[in-house]
Amino acid sequence: MVTIAVAGASLAGVQAAQVLRRQGFDGRLVVIGDEPHQPYDRPPLSKEYLTADEPDEERLKLRATADPAALDLDWRLGRAAVSLDLAGSTVVLDDGEAIAFDGLVVATGASPRRLPGQDPGAEAGDGSSAATLLELRTLDDARRLRAAIDGGATRIVVCGAGFIGAEVAASARQRGVDVTLIDAAPAPMDRVLDREAGMAVADLHRANGVDVRLGVKVTEVAAGEDRAGALVTLDDGAELAADVVVVGIGVVPNTAWLDGSGLTIDDGVVTDATTLAAERVVAAGDVARWPNQRFGGSLMRVEQWDNAIDMGGHAARRLLAELDGGQPEPFRPVPWFWSDQYDRKIQLAGVVGPHREIVQGTMDEGRFVQLYADDDGRFCGALCWNRPRQAIQARQLVADGGTLDAARERLG
Amino acid sequence: MKVVVDFDLCESNAVCMNIAPEVFEVRDDDFLYILNETPEPALHEKVREAAERCPKQAITLEG
Structure with missing residues (x-):
């Protein structure tokens, strides 16, 4: 029987x-996931899971696998892939099991970057600040943070104002917690938004009572007074007492298990334009880096929910083409993300470009459509605040190669 | 196939409309309208994709 192994049991792997x-495909399908939980959806972890009166973990389950028997999968949950033998077409798991495969999907995702001394497994009461240093990627992380807030944490310092940090800050504020949001960059979400839009995010948080501090770095996180909580020191000399510190300073792709495998590893598993990483091996989701032909073939690694679905499906079809001799297709999506903060829905369709213009609403009113054009003046993306329909229309326009004039007319 | 939307979850992201405009429409009032609750088989694949890609997982397909 033909066997396909899927390393990674989150959104991309499950898709x-x-x-x-x-x-x-009616062969054996082995799905390997290092978390003990049935596959679940991550976006609610920084939002509804934290703000709801009662978090509903049932609702988090990915529907495709909510019924474990539905897809006739051979599960390996709570088990990590630890090495890949390409020549022998075998994946080895942490308990020593070797799984021989005819095809492999690499979808092992990414893990949070950590501050020195950060240990997500630390228990309270050991006298260090480790137990107060949290991160947010997994359900277990979310349970810890939720428990801290439920348990009466009143001061949270959030290091990093990217997606996770900004959403955690918003959710914690909604729970009545005093929040300080810190980022080394001059504006929040600086890696994905233009500077002015980033400052609008800062204003949004300030208007909701968050102490936003930009352009500063954390130099030390020490145990707090009486060994409770933490004392965060910044490089401008400021000291912040906190019950909990949440670190959201980006992620690194989970490729350590592939070291020495022969796959090309460079900030992720590098694939060709069709998501093929090697013969009979494809990659998808946060761990994969591929040349997106729609944007000049530059290598992209996209840490977004919708991309995990899109790329997971594409990689599956690509693998079947590889096994059956079908025609491979390039993966050339238009990226799209959303972030919910307070009553704002922030969506970016396509990519940010150097030229921008607001064609509807204003940043001050928190409801607007801003178009972006690339160096050659070509329409390349749109940022929408509380304008979800326009975000989706913009995504389609970028996919169709629409002009800036067409975008103005359609979205203005 | 019957299309059911949980309107408590739906946030009118309009992803579904982009994939299956025959079935889903987000209008100027920013609410989602289901144009066809029992789409014909030719539309099933699109509708299934729309359900999968809904960021709020608000669309359920019965039958």
């Missing part, structure tokens, strides 16, 4: 498994 079955 790959689902599409493999839908495309008629």
Whole structure:
């Protein structure tokens, strides 16, 4: 029987498994995930999971696998892939099991970057600040943060004002917690937004009572007074007492298990334009880096929910083409993300470009559509605040190669 | 196939409309309208994709 192994049981891996079955793959399908939980959806962890009166973990489950028997998968949950033998077509798990495969989907995701001394497994009461240093990637992380807030944490320092940090700050404020949001960059979400839009995010948080501090770095996190909580020192000399510190300073792709495998590893598993990483091996989701032909073929690694679904499905079809001799197609999506903060829905369709213009609303009113054009004046993306329909229309326009004039007319 | 939307979850992201405009429409009032609750088989794949890609997982397909 033909075996396909899927390393990674989150969104990209599960979607790959689902599409493999839908495309008629009837061989053995082994899905390996290092978390003990049934596959679940991550975006609510920094939002509804923290703000709801009662968090509903049932609702988090990915629907494709909510019924564990549905896709006839051979599960390996709570088990990590630790090495890949390409020549021998075998994945080895942390308990020593070797899984021989005919095809492999690499979808092992990414892990949070950590501050020195940060240990997500630390227990309270050991006298260090480790137990107060949290991160937010997994359900267990979210449970810890939720428990801290439920348990009466009143002061939270959030290091990093990217997606996770900004959303955690907003959710914690909604729970009535005093929040300080710190970032080394001059504006929040600086890696994905233009500076002015980033400052609008800062204003949004300030208007909701967050102490936003930009352009500063954390130099030390020490145990707090009486060994409770933490004392955060910044490079401008400021000291902040906190019950909990949440670190959201980006992620690194989970590729350590592939070292020495022969796959090209460079800030992720590098694939060709069709998501193929090697013969009979594809990669998808946060761990994968590929040349997106729609944007000049530059290598992209996209840490977004929708991309995990899109790329997981594409990689599944690509793998079947590899096994059956079908025609490979390039993966050339238009990126799209959303972030919910307070009553704002922030969406970016396409990519930010050097030229920008607001064609509807204003940043001050928190409801606007801003178009972006690239160096050659070509329409390349749109940022929408509380304008979800326009965000989706913009995404389609970028996909269709629409002009800036067309975008103005359609979205203005 | 019957299309059911949980309107407590729906946030009118309009992802579904972009994938299956025959079935889903977000209008100027920013609310989602279901144009066809029982789409014909030719639309099933699109509708299934729309359900999968809904960021709020608000669309359920029955039958």
